[in-house]
Amino acid sequence: MTNRAPIKLSAYLVGTGMHIASWRHPHAQANASHDIDYYKRLAQTAEQGKFDFVFIADSLAINEESHSNILNRFEPITLITAMAGATSKIGVVATASTSYIEPFNLARLFMSVDHISKGRAGWNIVTTRDLSGNTARNFGREEHFEHSLRYQRAKEFVEVTLGLWDTWEQDAFLYDKENGQFYDRSKLHRLNYKGEFFSVEGPLNIGRSPQGRPVLVQAGSSESGQNFAASHAEVIFSHKNNIEDAKNLYASFKSKAAAEGRSPDDVFIFQGISPIIGETDEIARKKFEYLESLITQEHAFSFLTEYFHGRVDFSPYTLQTGAADIGLHLLDGVRFEFQQRQELIGRTNPTLRELYSLLTGSFGVEEFIGSPQKVADRVEHWYREHAADGFMLMCPLLPDGLDDFIRLVVPILQERGLFRTDYEGDTLREHLGLSQPSSRYEQQAVPQQP
Amino acid sequence: MTNRAPIKLSAYLVGTGMHIASWRHPHAQANASHDIDYYKRLAQTAEQGKFDFVFIADSLAINEESHSNILNRFEPITLITAMAGATSKIGVVATASTSYIEPFNLARLFMSVDHISKGRAGWNIVTTRDLSGNTARNFGREEHFEHSLRYQRAKEFVEVTLGLWDTWEQDAFLYDKENGQFYDRSKLHRLNYKGEFFSVEGPLNIGRSPQGRPVLVQAGSSESGQNFAASHAEVIFSHKNNIEDAKNLYASFKSKAAAEGRSPDDVFIFQGISPIIGETDEIARKKFEYLESLITQEHAFSFLTEYFHGRVDFSPYTLQTGAADIGLHLLDGVRFEFQQRQELIGRTNPTLRELYSLLTGSFGVEEFIGSPQKVADRVEHWYREHAADGFMLMCPLLPDGLDDFIRLVVPILQERGLFRTDYEGDTLREHLGLSQPSSRYEQQAVPQQP
Known part of the structure; x- marks a missing residue:
């Protein structure tokens, strides 16, 4: 063309x-x-x-x-x-x-x-x-x-x-x-x-x-x-x-x-x-991490509990817990958007903070941070x-x-x-x-x- | 009060x-x-x-x-x-x-x-x-x-x-x-x-x-x-x-x-x-009459024909014909707004031009012209x-x-x-x-x- x-x-x-x-x-x-x-x-x-x-x-x-x-x-x-x-x-x-x-x-x-x-x-x-x-x-x-x-x-x-x-x-x-x-x-x-x-x-x-x-x-x-x-x-x-x-x-x-x-x-x-x-890739990355740090555990867990239909008790965990470590990627019958991401979650084992951010559409694709x-x-x-x-x-x-x-x-x-x-x-x-x-x-x- | x-x-x-x-x-x-x-x-x-x-x-x-x-x-x-x-x-x-x-x-x-x-x-x-x-x-x-x-x-x-x-x-x-x-x-x-x-x-x-x-x-x-x-x-x-x-x-x-x-x-x-x-009551009245004069017979009669469900043939008349003279105030079963105005039409015998103007909401109450x-x-x-x-x-x-x-x-x-x-x-x-x-x-x- x-x-x-x-x-x-x-x-x-x-x-x-x-x-x-x-x-x-x-x-x-x-x-x-x-x-x-x-x-x-x-x-x-x-x-x-x-x-x-x-x-x-x-x-x-x-x-x-x-x-x-x-x-x-x-x-x-x-x-x-x-x-x-x-x-x-x-x-x-x-x-x-x-x-x-x-x-x-x-x-x-x-x-x-x-x-x-x-x-x-x-x-x-x-x-x-x-x-x-x-x-x-x-x-x-x-x-x-x-x-x-x-x-x-x-x-x-x-x-x-x-x-x-x-x-x-x-x-x-x-x-x-x-x-x-x-x-x-x-x-x-x-x-x-x-x-x-x-x-x-x-x-x-x-x-x-x-x-x-x-x-x-x-x-x-x-x-x-x-x-x-x-x-x-x-x-x-x-x-x-x-x-x-x-x-x-x-x-x-x-x-x-x-x-x-x-x-x-x-x-x-x-x-x-x-x-x-x-100004640099490093500064851009820090900006993203700062945004992530503003997530409160209370809201993230309240959201995730509702998102997974109450099937997971998040109280033993923190925002640093790995999603795959606690088997979230194996949950079936959750939601369409989630099923599409199960493979990614199993492979990359995001923290619960990152998972919350991902599921709420906050994104943060490395390629466009810099x-x-x-x-x-x-x-x-x-x-x-x-x-x-x-x-x-x-x-x-x-x-x-x-x-x-x-x-x-x-x-x-x-x-x-x-x-x-x-x-x-x-x-x-x-x-x-x-x-x-x-x-x-x-x-x-x-x-x-x- | x-x-x-x-x-x-x-x-x-x-x-x-x-x-x-x-x-x-x-x-x-x-x-x-x-x-x-x-x-x-x-x-x-x-x-x-x-x-x-x-x-x-x-x-x-x-x-x-x-x-x-x-x-x-x-x-x-x-x-x-x-x-x-x-x-x-x-x-x-x-x-x-x-x-x-x-x-x-x-x-x-x-x-x-x-x-x-x-x-x-x-x-x-x-x-x-x-x-x-x-x-x-x-x-x-x-x-x-x-x-x-x-x-x-x-x-x-x-x-x-x-x-x-x-x-x-x-x-x-x-x-x-x-x-x-x-x-x-x-x-x-x-x-x-x-x-x-x-x-x-x-x-x-x-x-x-x-x-x-x-x-x-x-x-x-x-x-x-x-x-x-x-x-x-x-x-x-x-x-x-x-x-x-x-x-x-x-x-x-x-x-x-x-x-x-x-x-x-x-x-x-x-x-x-x-x-x-x-500037004067007379000038205001002339302004209204000028607006009325802009009504075309073609549109008025086309509207009135549809308004009266084709029950009246307007072709023998002009815009100066009196509505009561041709018995429009006696027509039954037309429309709610019309039934409310039958008495007025019978009493004041508006021209077809005035009737058209009235039914299309153009109004023109004497009291507020001046x-x-x-x-x-x-x-x-x-x-x-x-x-x-x-x-x-x-x-x-x-x-x-x-x-x-x-x-x-x-x-x-x-x-x-x-x-x-x-x-x-x-x-x-x-x-x-x-x-x-x-x-x-x-x-x-x-x-x-x-």
């Missing part, structure tokens, strides 16, 4: 950062997750760094053990709306589940933000994992939809959403005051969708946005998740700990997209990385090896991690010609180099009315 | 204004309904006028005959989020229906905006009217819930929403970095609501806002609507064409609220008015006669109507000591003089944990 697009960058914004104990860090603003001025500053920082977009994750339930950053936090769609108002270029992507909202409401909310942001919105499509049933019970259900059913519903949900976004053609509005013609009736369409799960007549009560419609983002590690992403997503988010796994997933997504008749260049694979940057030079090298390497088209920064500590990356790593990437020095356009599609989709009805050569 | 609160003011913002032909006016920006900069300017204007809040109405379906301002417009919750970002004092109220969204989603969206706006949000609770079934068919249903069922659902819906807003106590978050205590577990509660229509476990994943929770706004002209409003609403919106009807409704709401054990001073009755202001002095006098009169605590400006033409009122009428009301000259506080509750509600769990004297 000689004309391969330069590296894309995005920032996963979540309160004080991904690390479970980040809120205790002296640099962290502990109430960050519900301080709108804080989020506006982060978005402005990412825009100064010329990032493609900021990204907001979501969940629809909490319990007493939840990460401090998600206990009391903004709803993502309103949050990206507010961040759009504090910026003028950067894309704003929010997560929303297909399992607990009506497609008409979702299509409308996202198209509205796409207008408010003047064409900078994206929807990260999730189907929601809910092993405990916590989420289901917030929505009048006893348990969540079973995995494959979730994806069948999601497929219809996305069809309906895309359909509603097409009900107005891009140039439907005439505003002809003289002749009293507000719009062209031949360019308004009903959807009349009737599926297994959804029936939606339409039209949507908002027209197309300056970028046509919001960008579709998706993550999917399961087989059905991957297939779903390959057929719909314009940005795919992946999170692999090593370059070999990342390259395999990258190749798999690109070939699945091609099999769906799409150009592999219209699907961008973003790898999640959690860089910690210091000097600006080292991190830039690794980013370039992953990009050149086709392990990623772009990177989602999941900083263990915010705002430090984002500030450091933009101040120290971005200039290196720019010097190497790997990343933009300014925005080329105004919409998220323009940042990504995606063409603007037209309404399905605009394809028709035959006029609707004589 | 010697200590009666001064007059409250709010602005109903909708594109080019309430008048059906307002978009054709030379001063109107025809694409206003989806131009975010336009709405931000309107909100800033209302804030310069020291208004209590701006108000966004809603509907969940359109058809080919819909008012130009609602065909392509913002979703209200994202719109008030954006307007909150462009202002710092004025309240922002959005309409949302209890019939087509899950209470967990709604409770979360509004509490999120309440944080984003730093305590300036309000929710206008509607149950949605949908005689044609248009809305129902956008949400997988064949027809809408029947009237009384809608209110039973709405009652539960509001109980769930208030319950979710209470699940975090106001001072639940400790942010104690030293001791690793992010929050006080005794101040987090599950709702465990199980009703006829909704079952919601909770807790909500966002805490209480700077004003406790969003202000509840309601309109309800039917008996069940009035009862519902009296038991829950802090702001009640009414729309009566004459002071006697307004006084009766005002007294009815206040006594119903008292019967619910509430202080009548904690319920504010806002009357919708549609002022048109000119010089600044006359309009200020009428506002004061309605206030002193207990026909209203406040007024919702439903300007036939925007932004002109709002600009005129703020530039010409507000100073008169201020001179008379009837309206504030600056904001006294920062939240919508402070503007209205409402005390901040606490979570139901904060009432308990007994601690949750030893």
Whole structure:
């Protein structure tokens, strides 16, 4: 690929950062997750760094053990709306589940933000994992939809959403005051969708946005998740700990997209990385260790007890106890994420402190902990090896991690010609180099009315 | 009431204004309904006028005959989020229906905006009217819930929403970095609501806002609507064409609220008015007539044909034909709003142009068309006669109507000591003089944990 697009960058914004104990860090603003001025500053920082977009994750339930950053936090769609108002270029992507909202409401909310942001919105499509049933019970259900059913519903949900976004053609509005013609009736369409799960007549009560419609983002590690992403997503988010796994997933997504008749260049694979940057590799490593030291034994054991369904009594142990030493890697029937990591745990025997950190998403992959030079090298390497088209920064500590990356790593990437020095356009599609989709009805050569 | 609160003011913002032909006016920006900069300017204007809040109405379906301002417009919750970002004092109220969204989603969206706006949000609770079934068919249903069922659902819906807003106590978050205590577990509660229509476990994943929770706004002209409003609403919106009807409704709401054990001073009755202001009464009247002249016969007859279910052939008539002359006031079984106006139509014999204007909500009550002095006098009169605590400006033409009122009428009301000259506080509750509600769990004297 000689004309391969330069590296894309995005920032996963979540309160004080991904690390479970980040809120205790002296640099962290502990109430960050519900301080709108804080989020506006982060978005402005990412825009100064010329990032493609900021990204907001979501969940629809909490319990007493939840990460401090998600206990009391903004709803993502309103949050990206507010961040759009504090910026003028950067894309704003929010997560929303297909399992607990009506497609008409979702299509409308996202198209509205796409207008408010003047064409900078994206929807990260999730189907929601809910092993405990916590989420289901917030929505009048006893348990969540079973995995494959979730994806069948999601497929219809996305069809309906895309359909509603097409009900107005891009140039439907005439505003002809003289002749009293507000719009062209031949360019308004009903959807009349009737599926297994959804029936939606339409039209949507908002027209197309300056970028046509919001960008579709998706993550999917399961087989059905991957297939779903390959057929719909314009940005795919992946999170692999090593370059070999990342390259395999990258190749798999690109070939699945091609099999769906799409150009592999219209699907961008973003790898999640959690860089910690210091003047030297040693300083960066110490920064990570300091974060780990902020974990309290009380919280870690309370979380792990609940995580392992009360099957392990942690009271005889300390945070320095090895997870494999006490046989945790042999426990069966725990959780999907855990089963995927059993081999790693058995092999590396992390301390209970490290295991807690890992299971709560704090990460800390050696490869992206180090000097600006080292991190830039690794980013370039992953990009050149086709392990990623772009990177989602999941900083263990915010705002430090984002500030450091933009101040120290971005200039290196720019010097190497790997990343933009300014925005080329105004919409998220323009940042990504995606063409603007037209309404399905605009394809028709035959006029609707004589 | 010697200590009666001064007059409250709010602005109903909708594109080019309430008048059906307002978009054709030379001063109107025809694409206003989806131009975010336009709405931000309107909100800033209302804030310069020291208004209590701006108000966004809603509907969940359109058809080919819909008012130009609602065909392509913002979703209200994202719109008030954006307007909150462009202002710092004025309240922002959005309409949302209890019939087509899950209470967990709604409770979360509004509490999120309440944080984003730093305590300036309000929710206008509607149950949605949908005689044609248009809305129902956008949400997988064949027809809408029947009237009384809608209110039973709405009652539960509001109980769930208030319950979710209470699940975090106001001072639940400790942010104690030293001791690793992010929050006080005794101040987090599950709702465990199980009703006829909704079952919601909770807790909500966002805490209480700077004003406790969003202000509840309601309109309800039917008996069940009035009862519902009296038991829950802090702001009640009414729309009566004459002071006697307004006084009766005002007294009815206040006594119903008292019967619910509430202080009548904690319920504010806002009357919708549609002022048109000119240097003289004659100029104001001409302004209204000019707006009416922008109505096209084609659109009026197309609307009226659909409105009367095709039972009347309008082709022999003109816009000057009298509605009673052709017997329209005798038509039965049309629509609820129409049946309420039959007597008026029979008595005043409006032209078809005027009828169209009336049925599409363009209004034009003689009483509020005139010089600044006359309009200020009428506002004061309605206030002193207990026909209203406040007024919702439903300007036939925007932004002109709002600009005129703020530039010409507000100073008169201020001179008379009837309206504030600056904001006294920062939240919508402070503007209205409402005390901040606490979570139901904060009432308990007994601690949750030893």
